[in-house]
Amino acid sequence: MPRTDRIEIDRTRLAALIERERATLAARTPRSRELAERANAHMIGGVPMQWMQIWAGQHALFFERAKGNRITDVDGNELLDFCLGDTGAMAGHSPEATVAAVRRRLDELGGVTTMLPTEDAIWVADDLARRFGMDMWTFALTATDANRWVLRTARQLTGRPKVLIMSYCYHGSVDETIIALEDGVPMSKPGNVGPQVDPALTTRVVEFNDLAMLERELAHGDVACVLAEPALTNMGIVLPDPGYWEAATRLIKAAGALLVIDETHTFSAGPGGCTQAWDLEPDIVTMGKSIAGGVPIGAYGVTAEVDARITADPMGDYVDTGGVGGTLAGNALSMAAARGTLEHVLTEEAFARMCDLGDRMLAGMQDVIDRHALPWVVAGLGARAEFRFCADMPRNGTESHDAHDADVEEWLHLVTLNNGILVTPFHNMCLVCPDTTAADVDRLLAVLDAAAEELRSV
Ligand SMILES: Cc1ncc(COP(=O)(O)O)c(C=O)c1O
Structure with missing residues (x-):
């Protein structure tokens, strides 16, 4: 049965929120903008690897340091990292x-x-x-x-x-x-x-x-x-x-x-x-x-x-x-x-903790979706959880591909970035590593909850 108890996203409101978040991000990242301008001189697309252009915002985000599940960008913003190098840093940064x-x-x-x-x-x-x-x-x-x-x-x-x-x-x-x-x-x-x-x-x-x-x-x-x-x-x-x-x-x-x-x-x-x-x-x-x-x-x-x-x-x-x-x-x-x-680092004990936190994240995200009656689903796999922007769970790649919503994704990534949280751009992955704590997961959930509240209130 298709789900019909969900709200419709107000696209005019969404567009306004995206504009506001873009401006906030630009104000938070002036040094990154400077580096992005310099990078255009001799790097194709202004980045060392083309996918680095995919992040939300008007230019690439340059980082200075990373440890555990924290990244500090060149403007001194600390980011709680749930992208973890699109799984490359599942062990945390520099364990x-x-x-x-x-x-x-x-x-x-x-x-x-x-x-x-x-x-x-x-x-x-x-x-x-x-x-x-x-x-x-x-x-x-x-x-x-x-x-x-x-x-x-x-x-x-x-x-x-x-x-x-x-x-x-x-x-x-x-x-x-x-x-x-x-x-x-x-x-x-x-x-x-x-x-x-x-x-x-x-x-x-x-x-x-x-x-x-x-x-x-x-x-x-x-x-x-x-x-x-x-x-x-x-x-x-x-x-x-x-x-x-x-x-x-x-x-x-x-x-x-x-x-x-x-x-x-x-x-x-x-x-x-x-x-x-x-x-x-x-x-x-x-x-x-x-x-x-x-x-x-x-x-x-x-x-x-x-x-x-x-x-x-x-x-x-x-x-x-x-x-x-x-x-x-x-x-x-x-x-x-x-x-x-x-x-x-990626030991059995570490996985047991990571998967527990993954479950906490998945349940919390489902709760955010249900509380705000959003037309979205979330699926988890051990230490990771991911949104799809459709009311019914996709059963194959084509259904999941068709659920792509560029505006909602841009908004989600801007809001999380502006609140000091990094989510994977390509597929909205949130992944935990051995350094992630329950408090970190709860912070992510609080940011998502506040964002969802704002998205639906007119
Ligand atoms: C399932 C899967 N296999 C292989 C790869 C390729 O990995 P790499 O880019 O490190 O070669 C990826 C990259 O995201 C992947 O998701």
Whole structure:
């Protein structure tokens, strides 16, 4: 039943509130504006990486320092950070143990990148095997690369040309995945920059939570692997229906395809991500971002069976220039940072606390929505929670994509920024880290409550 007990957002009022918040932000960030003007001289888009333009406000926000869950911008504003580098800083900013491990490697032992392995790498692979149940691991510098290498490996092992993904997923800048269903037809995403080939040639696309569609697309017999997040997170959180993964895994394996679960974001669900929390049975797990406390890293783990297939493959060149690997991958600094982070920061105890706070945040946000009868929903996944601006919970990526509301999002991000709170721009994520306290969560909820009150009162 569609929900009808919700207010309608008054768009005239919303536009006025956005104008006021823009002016407030501009007044709070004059030094950032100065730097943004200078940055335009020699940086494309005035930022070192283009996504940094996406923040609310008229220019990029430059920061000076960050520790735990606090960032101080160049104007001296302290921000309570619920963005946490879009999960890259899930361990908090510069956690002591990660800093100590990095400092030891840089200063005491030396050797950032040598093309030789360190003992830390063994510790990290053992730990990831224990957490995710995948026997054999290898390392990259980004989750994008981990996904790229895995797609090549899956095609090589199965001799099949295509990969299958969920509509409106995100797995990094991986060519095969920049595609979504438009009116049920797989189409290169609008704005896809210079695809080598039309991704409709490389990729089959289905809606998340649609088993019939998955079965239909697998029946073509040309799918090497299904690459999916266990819950979609990049278009707002979309949770699987009860029993979805059990049935989907059966279909995928029966069709002779490999199941690749991308845990880069869903690691928020617990110490072994959704794979551990929900007893999933992937053939391959990909990871990245957070496991080295913000130092660049990517990783993938495969079952012993997949490893045996790789080892027995007479044709694929996995050890030299066959298209899997990179000069700086597995470097000593990444490995030291990952060991420091996994051993001492993103521990089981830390996840237990983070997930409790995630639950508190989710319940508080639902309460704000209900108290003000807002036409929104919120979904949580362990340590994170996210709004969608529609009255009914989206069940797949397309529904979640269609719920995007640029004005409400701009307003939300401006209001939170002006109240000293950072929320992730792309998908409204609020994530907690080991440093976040209940008082921090309550402050976020109070800001959201006051903003909602203002939005609805005429
Ligand atoms: C699920 C998922 N996989 C992979 C990536 C790519 O990560 P990176 O940009 O670090 O390569 C992202 C980035 O947001 C992601 O959300």
